[in-house]
Amino acid sequence: MSTSPNLKSNIKLRSGVSVTSITGKGLFKSFGEGEMQTTAVNDVSIDIKQGEVALMMGPSGSGKTTLLAILSGLLKPDSGKVTALGQDIWTMSEREREHFRLKHCSFIFQGYNLFSSLTARQQLEIVAQWGDGASSREARKKADEILDVLGLLKKAHLRPGELSGGEKQRVAIGRALIKNPDFCFADEPTSALDWAHGEQVIDILRSAAHERGCTVLIVAHDARVIPYADKIFYLEDGKMIDDGGKSIHKTYGKMP
Amino acid sequence: MSYALSTLWYDRQRYLPGVLAVGFSALLIALQCGLLLGLFSITSIPVDHTTADIWLGAPEVLSVDLGRPIREASLARLASQPEIERVEIYLQGFSYWSKPDGGTELCMVIGSRLDENALGKVKELSKDLYLQLSEPGTIVIDESDLGRLGVKGVGDHAEVAGNRVRIVGLTTGLKSLAGPYVFCSINTARPLLRVFPDQITYVLGKCFNPKDAATVVSRLKENQNVSAFTSPEFSLRSRMHWLLKTKAGIALGYAAALGLLVGAVVTSQTLYSATAASLREFAVLRAMGIPRWRMQFMVMQQSLFVGIIGVGLALPAVHGLAAVADYFGGRVELPIWLQSIAAIVTLTMALFSGLFALRSLRNVEPAALLR
Ligand SMILES: Nc1ncnc2c1ncn2[C@@H]1O[C@H](COP(=O)(O)OP(=O)(O)OP(=O)(O)O)[C@@H](O)[C@H]1O
Ligand SMILES: [Mg+2]
Numbered sequence: 316m317s318t319s320p321n322l323k324s325n326i327k328l329r330s331g332v333s334v335t336s337i338t339g340k341g342l343f344k345s346f347g348e349g350e351m352q353t354t355a356v357n358d359v360s361i362d363i364k365q366g367e368v369a370l371m372m373g374p375s376g377s378g379k380t381t382l383l384a385i386l387s388g389l390l391k392p393d394s395g396k397v398t399a400l401g402q403d404i405w406t407m408s409e410r411e412r413e414h415f416r417l418k419h420c421s422f423i424f425q426g427y428n429l430f431s432s433l434t435a436r437q438q439l440e441i442v443a444q445w446g447d448g449a450s451s452r453e454a455r456k457k458a459d460e461i462l463d464v465l466g467l468l469k470k471a472h473l474r475p476g477e478l479s480g481g482e483k484q485r486v487a488i489g490r491a492l493i494k495n496p497d498f499c500f501a502d503e504p505t506s507a508l509d510w511a512h513g514e515q516v517i518d519i520l521r522s523a524a525h526e527r528g529c530t531v532l533i534v535a536h537d538a539r540v541i542p543y544a545d546k547i548f549y550l551e552d553g554k555m556i557d558d559g560g561k562s563i564h565k566t567y568g569k570m571p
Numbered sequence: 572m573s574y575a576l577s578t579l580w581y582d583r584q585r586y587l588p589g590v591l592a593v594g595f596s597a598l599l600i601a602l603q604c605g606l607l608l609g610l611f612s613i614t615s616i617p618v619d620h621t622t623a624d625i626w627l628g629a630p631e632v633l634s635v636d637l638g639r640p641i642r643e644a645s646l647a648r649l650a651s652q653p654e655i656e657r658v659e660i661y662l663q664g665f666s667y668w669s670k671p672d673g674g675t676e677l678c679m680v681i682g683s684r685l686d687e688n689a690l691g692k693v694k695e696l697s698k699d700l701y702l703q704l705s706e707p708g709t710i711v712i713d714e715s716d717l718g719r720l721g722v723k724g725v726g727d728h729a730e731v732a733g734n735r736v737r738i739v740g741l742t743t744g745l746k747s748l749a750g751p752y753v754f755c756s757i758n759t760a761r762p763l764l765r766v767f768p769d770q771i772t773y774v775l776g777k778c779f780n781p782k783d784a785a786t787v788v789s790r791l792k793e794n795q796n797v798s799a800f801t802s803p804e805f806s807l808r809s810r811m812h813w814l815l816k817t818k819a820g821i822a823l824g825y826a827a828a829l830g831l832l833v834g835a836v837v838t839s840q841t842l843y844s845a846t847a848a849s850l851r852e853f854a855v856l857r858a859m860g861i862p863r864w865r866m867q868f869m870v871m872q873q874s875l876f877v878g879i880i881g882v883g884l885a886l887p888a889v890h891g892l893a894a895v896a897d898y899f900g901g902r903v904e905l906p907i908w909l910q911s912i913a914a915i916v917t918l919t920m921a922l923f924s925g926l927f928a929l930r931s932l933r934n935v936e937p938a939a940l941l942r
Pocket of ligand 2: 379380381502
């Protein structure tokens with residue numbers, strides 16, 4: 316198991332007790348056959364506590380997205396075990412896993428993936444209505460609460476075409492948070508944004524973790540995210556590197 | 572519901588072809604059926620242009636022009652119904668017209684009472700025409716049939732079933748299909764139709780209150796020896812009989828099926844591509860565990876709305892085109908039941924298109940978001 320460098324040791328975890336939220340053990344995943352085979356995730360073990368912001372870094376092609384997908388129940392590992400909230404998610408049936416994701420998991424992917432025909436508010440409402448079976452009234456109330464927190468209430472009636480990139484990504488975060496998830500998986504949520512907006516996004520995810528107890532796993536390239544993380548993992552060629560932060564320093568330079 | 576509608580409205584340009592395809596199908600079906608109904612309405616002229624509420628004839632009469640002789644005594648059966656104000660006898664049947672210069676033609680002889688309030692007299696027979704018809708051996712034909720019957724006009728003579736007849740007048744606007752109409756009195760009609768003196772074709776009845784016609788008819792229907800219809804029933808029955816008998820219905824069926832097929836292909840393609848354009852968005856929802864049926868349901872709602880809007884656009888257009896056809900002398904009949912059938916058939920088509928478009932959702936895979 317990798318005990319990754321906690322570069323920001325002054326962060327206090329809520330309630331002081333740290334509960335293991337998700338663990339991966341001995342994870343392997345390779346693509347292709349024979350000569351063409353690439354091992355995207357190679358014997359990785361990982362452990363994230365509840366309410367933590369975990370940051371996953373590493374060069375392009377190192378397997379970050381693949382690992383995120385395995386941990387989040389989207390991509391089956393070739394071998395290894397993922398335990399989330401005490402449940403082994405890869406021995407579940409497809410249906411059970413889908414239900415698990417419905418109850419506990421949210422996602423933010425690169426590119427905002429918002430319905431071009433729906434307003435910011437509707438993007439959130441659709442998750443509340445279709446996911447939780449909320450009435451349109453409840454859904455609207457919840458959506459407006461979240462949009463308010465995200466500073467988007469005034470733009471609730473606008474469609475993606477009328478929103479800036481940062482606003483769109485905040486709507487995507489709102490869509491992830493409206494179900495009050497136990498996990499939020501974010502694959503490069505900031506890479507399309509300038510730092511001012513990227514910081515805003517990370518800040519929101521951090522308060523989701525620290526204030527709501529959501530376990531957040533962020534894949535990011537930007538070294539400026541590092542100070543916001545409770546825990547950092549570094550992947551290279553599908554392997555988790557645990558050298559007390561040296562690789563991170565080497566790749567991303569001196570910490571701010 | 573609102574997401575389907577919002578998307579439809581916002582992306583209306585994308586959905587337009589589907590809406591138009593549905594509308595076109597509905598238009599095609601309604602207009603074609605309406606045109607044929609209009610065409611075959613010629614066969615029900617004797618019912619539609621007279622004032623009887625009830626027609627009573629031989630058992631299982633298929634169409635007004637296919638009536639068989641019944642006993643004149645049947646009059647009493649209708650007359651004895653309490654709702655009936657008055658009854659009268661009526662003769663109608665095919666006969667042979669011999670043109671003055673040789674050659675024969677099928678004709679349709681109609682013999683009715685000829686007073687002001689006669690139930691079986693077509694409304695085109697004006698007072699001075701029907702007064703003249705009381706003279707035995709006189710007839711009135713429609714001016715549109717002069718050429719077909721080989722006569723020049725009023726005063727000409729011809730033979731019907733071997734009986735010499737004289738034309739005393741002409742009507743306008745009573746076109747015929749199988750055989751030209753020959754209007755005359757009941758006494759003139761008997762020899763022309765070669766029926767016995769106590770034989771008639773129909774008993775016509777008028778109710779004190781026309782609304783009672785259906786009640787009387789259903790009571791009369793219990794009797795196996797006669798058939799009875801309200802006039803709207805008999806009119807429709809006559810038209811439908813010829814529509815089916817002439818196989819015009821088959822031509823209609825083909826055209827309608829083709830229209831529906833084209834409509835279905837365009838509609839499902841529209842829905843398919845509209846859904847496919849949001850695959851990544853749907854995939855995010857799938858990743859978050861939202862069940863696929865929610866998305867399928869939304870596509871089905873969209874197909875329903877596309878159908879409703881398409882039909883909604885088509886119906887006024889059908890009425891507009893029917894008015895244009897009327898102006899050019901064609902006849903389009905658009906009864907409510909026909910419009911409803913056209914609407915239901917095209918809505919069903921739209922829903923099937925939606926079902927077909929569901930396959931686009933099969934490609935919704937969260938894994939697609941990882942690249
Ligand atoms: N579906 C796939 N089929 C084949 N190979 C794949 C597939 N997904 C990932 N790979 C390979 O696995 C390796 C890891 O990919 P992954 O997307 O996890 O990297 P990453 O760390 O997220 O990179 P980036 O920072 O560029 O997003 C890469 O070599 C990639 O080519
Ligand atoms: Mg990646």
